[in-house]
Each structure stands twice: as structure tokens, then as C-alpha cells.
Amino acid sequence: MKNGMGDGEGVRYNTLMEKEHNQKEFYQKAMIFGRFVRFYRQQNGWSLENLGHTMHMSYSTIRRVELGETLLLPDEMDQIAQVFGFESFLDNWHLLDAYATQLDDIRHFHLVDIERMLDKLDAFLRNPQLKASYFFAGYALLELYAMVYAKKGLMKTIWTKEERQALRAKVDEIAAFKDLFSNRQRAVYEQLAGDTWYECLRFEQAWTCYERALCFDKTSYLTHLRMADTAMILNCDQVARNHLARCQQLVFATASSEQFLQLALLEAIFLARNNEREAAQAALLNLYEEGVRTQNTFIQRQALDNLAQTAFFAKDDMNAIVFAKRSIEQFGEHVDFALYFYLLFSYLRLDDSHHVRQWSEWILRRETAPLVRYFVEGALAWSEGELEKADEALGIVYSEMALHQEPGWECFFLERLIDLNAQLGRVDRVETYHRRLLALERRKQKTRSIVGLREKD
Structure with a gap:
């Protein structure tokens, strides 16, 4: 017995x-x-x-x-x-647990060594036979992971319309079989769906996906980090603080130096967005130096880009120029297009037409994206007093941003068009652009209210 x-x-x-x-x-x-x-x-x-x-x-x-x-x-x-x-x-049923472990490894290296994460992801996707196997859903998830992260590498740029459409199509494709995923895989899928909406600048939809991701994995540092970032964009300060605090708890649990740097970067950006410019600048400069010491190019680039942005919106044009130029010169192959905007408009505000022309010619030799070229041509025309031509070129850029529903850039170019048309004496256009700015602000306020109420719930 x-x-x-x-x-x-x-x-x-x-x-x-x-x-x-x-x-x-x-x-x-x-x-x-x-x-x-x-x-x-x-x-x-x-x-x-x-x-x-x-x-x-x-x-x-x-x-x-x-x-x-x-x-x-x-x-x-x-x-x-x-x-x-x-x-x-492919009958790989007996390997499903091993594949799940490899996905966990990719997530781990995403936090501590993003270059190694990209290498592991690339190695996994070199086996297309997995598309016809019991792991076909997991393979599709990794393809989405690659589209969101590996496609852009470690740089931050403006996504094209085609790239955004491809991302959203992939998210919709996977939705048909997302119930096959484990809870961990479902959390990854919802976070990637949120990242897709984030890249499309649809922050309310991104927030909804991040909330769903936390339903499946409440300890995801990456999800809390993106929620803190999204809340900052929406000016939901208390919500951002809550998620930053949760990120700190998770960082202390894993003791990852990479995560400490990422979190410090986000906290510095939070200071900048709350007009604590001096504290933000000091924190970003410290981060840049730490990035140099540890040879972390991602932190170096992000620190410089945010230093340029912080100085530009504070109308500290000399520092905006210094930081934008340093980032462009140091990371010429991976330039955030926004740096071109900060650089040229800072020179414009200083009435430095010589450097506007010099940098415009340099950018036009390197960049083929139509929106960038229209912007550069508009800035150059403005610096040379051809205000009608500048208005036409920048109007095209604004219209494209509005068509793609990119509220941040809509506001940016509306403000430039208001200044430009004020110089042209076009009172009616200035009033029209002001009304559009107010409408955008109301739309953003509505989104902030929705996010704030849902966070309380």
C-alpha cells in the first residue's frame, strides 16, 4: 500500500x-x-x-x-x-517551454543590454520554419517585437506613414490568435500594441493597451516605464509620478545599472516638462557624462537630444544649438529629425541667416524624407526674407502632421506659422491658427482627464 x-x-x-x-x-x-x-x-x-x-x-x-x-x-x-x-x-511541441524561456531572455536583455537583446532577437528570427509550427503565434510576436524595436535599432526618429501602417497591420494580425499566448506573452503583446499606438502618437489608445498589459504582468518594468512616459506627454503629472515610483521599486529589485540610467533619464525629462529647467539640465548633463563613462551610446544620445529640446523650448537658443550640433555630429547616422528643427529655428531666432543656409545645405545633402526637405526649405526661405515661400513650405509640413494626427508636431508648426503670418500681417490666418491650437489643447485635455480618471479607478 x-x-x-x-x-x-x-x-x-x-x-x-x-x-x-x-x-x-x-x-x-x-x-x-x-x-x-x-x-x-x-x-x-x-x-x-x-x-x-x-x-x-x-x-x-x-x-x-x-x-x-x-x-x-x-x-x-x-x-x-x-x-x-x-x-x-514543424512538430516542435516539446520545445515550446524552451522557446518561452528564450522570450524571457530577450525581455531580460532588453532591460540590461539592448544590443545583446537585438542580437538574440535576430538569431531567433533567422529560423522562418517556425512560422509553420506549434510556435507560429510566438514567432509572430517576435516579429512584432523586431518591428517595434529592432527596425529602428537604438535611435529615435520620426516614423514614416508606411512604417506605422505596417506596425498596426501586424498588431491586428496577431490579435486573431492572441488567446494562444501565455500570460507573459499576452503582456508582451499588449505592451507592443501600446508601443505601436505610442509611435503613432495615439496616446489614449496606447494607454489602454498598457493597462491591459499590466493585467497580465503587473511587474513589467518596461510597461510601467512607457506608462510614465505617456503620462508625462499627456501632462498627467501625478500619474507619471506613480509609475516612476513603481519603476524605482522594480529597479531596486533587479539592481540593473541600465535600468537605473533609463529611469534617471525619464525623471530628468519629467523635470524639463514641468519647467524645472536648471535641475533637468544638470541631471541630463550628468547622464550624458555617465553614458560616456559606461560607453552607453543610447543614454548619451537621449541626454543630448533632450538637452537640445529643453533649451529650445526655454528659448535658450545658444545652448539648443550647442547640444543639437553635438548630437548630430556625434551620432550622424542616427539623428532624430527634431534636432534639425531645433537647430534651424534657434538660428532663425538669432537672425543668423548664414548658419541657417549652411546647415540647410548640409541637411538637404543627407536627407531625402519629403517632410524634412519641406521644413528645411521653409526655414531657409524664412531666414532670407522670402516669407510667402516659407509659409507655403511650412504649411505643407503642418498639413501632413495634422493628416497623420500628430498633435505634438501640429502644435509645434502651428506656433511657427502664427509667428510667420504675424510677420506677413495676415490677421485672419493668425486667428485661425490660434483657434486650431485651442482645439488641440482641448483634445489633449480630454485625453488627460480620461487617463487620470482611469488611473484612479
């Missing part, structure tokens, strides 16, 4: 447990393969009848496969994968 059971009872118990385990594994495999079939069938625009005809199977059989009610034989699974353009369906 053992645990109150005779030998015969123990054998029967173990047999039942094994049978239950096998049934659970069968249903899980059937469900994942069914989602795989449905996803690629729909991607190809086929009906159930189309796929059934190609596979010499009935409509009802294909339907049962997609619903996870039955699991085909291995050779039949390979044949369906081949119909979708793959060599076979």
Missing part, C-alpha cells in the same frame, strides 16, 4: 492521469494547428471550400480542423503547410 492505494489502484490512477495528460496535449495541439490553418487560409483569401478542394477534404473536415476538434495526421499537416508555401509543419 502507498498513499492509501493498493498496487492495482495505483496503476489505474497513473493510467488515468497519463490518459488525461495525453487528451489535454491533443486538444492543445489541435487548437494551435487549427488557428494556424485558419490564419493562413484567411491570409490567402481562401474559403473553407477552396482549401478543402485543394486538400481533397470536405468542407466539414477543414472546419473541424480550424475549430480544434480534430488533429490531422503528420503527413496531412505537412501537406496543408505546403499549400501555404512552407516545406512542412
